Amino acid sequence: MTGPDLTADVLVIGGGPAATWAALKAAQDGADVVLADKGYCGTSGATASAGTGVWYVPPESAAREAAMASREALGGYLADRRWMTRVLDQTYAGMNELAAAGRYPFPTGPDGKQLRNGLQGPEYMRRMRIRVQRAGARVLDHSPVTELLTDTSGAVAGARGHRLRAGQPFQVRAGAVVLATGGCAFLSGALGCNVNTGDGALFAAEVGAELSGMEFSNAYGIAPEGTSVTKTAFYSFATFYHEDGTVLEGAASQGGRSVIARALLSEKVYCRLDRADASARQAMRLAQPNFFLTFDRLGVDPFTQPFAVTLLAEGTVRGTGGIRITGDDCSTTVPGLYAAGDAATRELICGGFTGGGSHNAAWAISSGTWAGRGATRHARSLGAGATTRRLVAAGGAGLRPAGTPGPADGFRDVVTAVQGEVLPYDKNYLRHGDRLTASLEVLDSVWAESRASLYAAGGDAVRARQAAAMVAHARWMYSAALVRTETRGMAKRLDFPAQDPRRHHRIVTGGLDQVWTRPEPLTTAPTASTAPAAPLEVVS
Numbered sequence: 001m002t003g004p005d006l007t008a009d010v011l012v013i014g015g016g017p018a019a020t021w022a023a024l025k026a027a028q029d030g031a032d033v034v035l036a037d038k039g040y041c042g043t044s045g046a047t048a049s050a051g052t053g054v055w056y057v058p059p060e061s062a063a064r065e066a067a068m069a070s071r072e073a074l075g076g077y078l079a080d081r082r083w084m085t086r087v088l089d090q091t092y093a094g095m096n097e098l099a100a101a102g103r104y105p106f107p108t109g110p111d112g113k114q115l116r117n118g119l120q121g122p123e124y125m126r127r128m129r130i131r132v133q134r135a136g137a138r139v140l141d142h143s144p145v146t147e148l149l150t151d152t153s154g155a156v157a158g159a160r161g162h163r164l165r166a167g168q169p170f171q172v173r174a175g176a177v178v179l180a181t182g183g184c185a186f187l188s189g190a191l192g193c194n195v196n197t198g199d200g201a202l203f204a205a206e207v208g209a210e211l212s213g214m215e216f217s218n219a220y221g222i223a224p225e226g227t228s229v230t231k232t233a234f235y236s237f238a239t240f241y242h243e244d245g246t247v248l249e250g251a252a253s254q255g256g257r258s259v260i261a262r263a264l265l266s267e268k269v270y271c272r273l274d275r276a277d278a279s280a281r282q283a284m285r286l287a288q289p290n291f292f293l294t295f296d297r298l299g300v301d302p303f304t305q306p307f308a309v310t311l312l313a314e315g316t317v318r319g320t321g322g323i324r325i326t327g328d329d330c331s332t333t334v335p336g337l338y339a340a341g342d343a344a345t346r347e348l349i350c351g352g353f354t355g356g357g358s359h360n361a362a363w364a365i366s367s368g369t370w371a372g373r374g375a376t377r378h379a380r381s382l383g384a385g386a387t388t389r390r391l392v393a394a395g396g397a398g399l400r401p402a403g404t405p406g407p408a409d410g411f412r413d414v415v416t417a418v419q420g421e422v423l424p425y426d427k428n429y430l431r432h433g434d435r436l437t438a439s440l441e442v443l444d445s446v447w448a449e450s451r452a453s454l455y456a457a458g459g460d461a462v463r464a465r466q467a468a469a470m471v472a473h474a475r476w477m478y479s480a481a482l483v484r485t486e487t488r489g490m491a492k493r494l495d496f497p498a499q500d501p502r503r504h505h506r507i508v509t510g511g512l513d514q515v516w517t518r519p520e521p522l523t524t525a526p527t528a529s530t531a532p533a534a535p536l537e538v539v540s
Contacts, residue, residue, distance in 0.1 A: 003168035014180030015041035018341025021368030027135035042129035049192030052357035075351020076488035083348035147395025156336035175379025175386035183316030198473035213321035215480035329374025352489020398464035406453035
């Protein structure tokens, strides 16, 4: 090592809400904490760039029951009531703590009580950064991790990365590691998702961790053409139009995203938020001011003037797949490794249907809290020798090619190839077995090439690893999608449009050179034996 060689009880990788909650709780429990963020903690990521709802429900039995029941059918009855209850409890406590200790300025309702079911991302993350630093955690900004480190037994013992501003590598020896790196949006251009390239899932798989729910990864958000803001909830007030000005029938329905996707394959689609009345318009501007910035700059009134729209892939950022959780403390199958936020599967509370910002925000608070505390307990159990273990580097593709290293900018071609298979609507969103198989063959070839020759040094190693993570992510997604021969939740198959009771299980996947899948039976009985057979649409 020619750069910093640090030690910590707990290393948190990431800088969004899940990472900051994990670092905060570990530090409050007395752990020596290092948080390493790819960007600047508090400003990077999907939450920091926008507002979000929060699955915040008071502890009233009727309200809690309604909150849990409302999404079970949408998720194909794959969620777990015990986990849903835990998340509702922890989110309620976390949001109340944010109001009291974090002094977050929640708005008030007509009755004078604070409304704690939403957050403005920039202010939320600004305060979380302050709280993390005041708790004593060390924050490494612009310090993307490139690989995990293990001890000789295979337990995770730290990580290595690159400090972009200093232009030097760094290493953190730790008793435990929390992966809170977010999901993967494949550099689609969705707002705040430029740092969400699936790095954590790659790191986890390289040390032997498993993933779950990767078929629930075909989330697309509506955005004005040429922009990045995917605030899909507001489009419930929209009417969509063909290029010739006629109404695009079905686009505003529950299955409307599919209608829009099909139309976009051959023409432009236009939209107008003409179903919002005056009070709704005012509320929308107050709730999500950044949604209107583009329109204001262009001089377009979205409520009265039509504007062209597109769909941007949000993958496992808004989907539900991720690293498989094996314990209540968000531990994984690998000792010393914990996962939180969008890097982890959200099937436990959402099943196979995206919870949008609301459920993901609640999961970030809850899983971050549990992972931070769990990692602290694990680190303490190792004793004084936790940070003096002999380290083994786990990184492969992009760092240690199996063959002759290729050009230093080879990652560009890898990214282009992956995007060609996962961004088009007719491949990823309007899924069909034949197209999935063809894309997976291409992706397998891209992975084999990447494993053999993808290599870059210094800061470019970060981009090489991002490219490798995107290939791996896409292969897990399509491998899981191929074995789910039905339509359940957001995993829709045009060749299998109905839900199949025989497929009422989760799908676990993993592997790098050889991707594997296996069914995982549910551990709790569902509240209904089947969900509606008709395909369901992804909504915020």
